[in-house]
Amino acid sequence: MRLFRLIGVFLICSMALSVPRQAQGALVEDAECFFEVPEGIIAECGYLRVPERRDGRSNATLRLYFARLHSTSADPSPYPILYLSGGPGGNGVEYPDWADSLLAYSDLILLDQRGTGFSEPSLNCIELERSDKDELAATQACRDRLAGQGIDLSAYNTTESAADLDDLRVALGIEQWTLYGISYGTRLALEALRQKPETLRSAILDAVYPPNVLAYEVQGPNTVKQFKALFNACAEDFACRRAFPDLESAFYALIAALDAEPAEYTARDPETGEAIQNTLGGAELVDMLFQAMYDAERIPSLPKAIWLAVQGAYAESIALMTGDEDAANGYTRRRADDDEDLSDSEGMFLSVECAEEGAFTDMARVDARLRDAPEAIADKLRSDVERALAQCRIWAVQAASAAFKTPVRASVPVLILNGAFDPITPPAFGDLAAATLSNSHNLTFRGVGHGAIATSACADGIIIAFLDDPDSAPDDACLADLDVRFVTE
Numbered sequence: 001m002r003l004f005r006l007i008g009v010f011l012i013c014s015m016a017l018s019v020p021r022q023a024q025g026a027l028v029e030d031a032e033c034f035f036e037v038p039e040g041i042i043a044e045c046g047y048l049r050v051p052e053r054r055d056g057r058s059n060a061t062l063r064l065y066f067a068r069l070h071s072t073s074a075d076p077s078p079y080p081i082l083y084l085s086g087g088p089g090g091n092g093v094e095y096p097d098w099a100d101s102l103l104a105y106s107d108l109i110l111l112d113q114r115g116t117g118f119s120e121p122s123l124n125c126i127e128l129e130r131s132d133k134d135e136l137a138a139t140q141a142c143r144d145r146l147a148g149q150g151i152d153l154s155a156y157n158t159t160e161s162a163a164d165l166d167d168l169r170v171a172l173g174i175e176q177w178t179l180y181g182i183s184y185g186t187r188l189a190l191e192a193l194r195q196k197p198e199t200l201r202s203a204i205l206d207a208v209y210p211p212n213v214l215a216y217e218v219q220g221p222n223t224v225k226q227f228k229a230l231f232n233a234c235a236e237d238f239a240c241r242r243a244f245p246d247l248e249s250a251f252y253a254l255i256a257a258l259d260a261e262p263a264e265y266t267a268r269d270p271e272t273g274e275a276i277q278n279t280l281g282g283a284e285l286v287d288m289l290f291q292a293m294y295d296a297e298r299i300p301s302l303p304k305a306i307w308l309a310v311q312g313a314y315a316e317s318i319a320l321m322t323g324d325e326d327a328a329n330g331y332t333r334r335r336a337d338d339d340e341d342l343s344d345s346e347g348m349f350l351s352v353e354c355a356e357e358g359a360f361t362d363m364a365r366v367d368a369r370l371r372d373a374p375e376a377i378a379d380k381l382r383s384d385v386e387r388a389l390a391q392c393r394i395w396a397v398q399a400a401s402a403a404f405k406t407p408v409r410a411s412v413p414v415l416i417l418n419g420a421f422d423p424i425t426p427p428a429f430g431d432l433a434a435a436t437l438s439n440s441h442n443l444t445f446r447g448v449g450h451g452a453i454a455t456s457a458c459a460d461g462i463i464i465a466f467l468d469d470p471d472s473a474p475d476d477a478c479l480a481d482l483d484v485r486f487v488t489e
Helices: 099-103 135-148 158-171 184-195 215-235 238-243 247-260 282-292 299-310 314-322 325-329 346-356 363-369 375-395 427-434 457-468 477-481
Strands: 021-023 026-031 043-051 061-069 081-084 108-111 177-182 200-206 263-268 275-280 414-419 440-445
Touching (some): 026 061, 043 158, 081 158, 099 108, 108 158, 135 375, 177 184, 200 457, 215 247, 215 363, 215 375, 247 299, 282 314, 299 314, 363 375, 427 440
Parallel strands (some): 081 108
Antiparallel strands (some): 021 026, 026 043, 263 275
């Protein structure tokens, strides 16, 4: 999920052009800043040249695009913050809508990880962005194109990316910094903790994705568990329970009915106002609810959205679940000379996930974990994994090492933030990571989905307090005051 969007009046800044700099084997080139930042913020941008592989099997190099946003504080912390975006494959060099609070503390460094955004080469798969293409055929076409360009798809993984981070730190002359990772960015931060703990003052893991989970195997049961968390929260709220009685049973009955016979409904084209005839199946509604639970702003309306669907008001239900498309999907960044969406690199996603999850997935264990899933969605949850593994067979990258899938052990101060309704990286993942991080603080935020930053003054205050004094447990008393207020009218 994209957790940032463009805001404010902008000023495009760039570093003064100069001769590229050498820093312990990492070549740095000054570059124009291709993104928009609010007026008054100073941004410096560049490319970092790194090896494609560090095992001697390739002489190729990559160019990683990065930006440094200077702190607005008159007395900033000497420890910059490196933001690590999610995905895997999400672009990182954009002005986050939560940046102001962190810039009041220190410099903020943004990075398009290898294969993503404006880094070169890009593993963006325009073939998969075209909805008229068969997914597996498009995957094959993208793989053939990238491999034909001489790109080693097995070199695009978390281990190499973590080494890239340290090259960037050295190139910028930083002794220690703090890593702020969200979603997949937390897995990258954890690998950096494993590789170079002495270079980190602290780390913040927001919606944590530990390497020692078997994500494809637990995705189905986690989906059911997080849906149940939403249904239970409504049942425990008097107004929600009265407005939407027995919501869980009604939802699964609807899913079964829609799978047996998809519903036809009328929607309106948002630009022309013309009527559009659409069809809704049960699997589509499950996916919509799953995606909606990422966003804390949409969670209060979800019981009502489900109830509207139960009543047959499908267009109104979908409008509540999807929300505003620009806000939900984030800013879609495009190059001036083509129509590629560079906000999400599908090829990088496949290289990472197929090596680190697909290679370790056992369908027998998937089936075993789905035995207790509601019958209405068990087949859908299983087919999601089968589809992912089919793509991985096409992508054909080298599996991660067994050592990569072991827990990360470190004594660096770490703040772990979980959303109680997070459907993809649930609080159980935070517990798993915290078990081997001896100096960690593991907090769960009620009413929050995927990513806690900027969801409340409580979350932001805890983050800043931790940054200021990572060796002390942050005051989390405000967590008791957080709750979700469901919309019932």
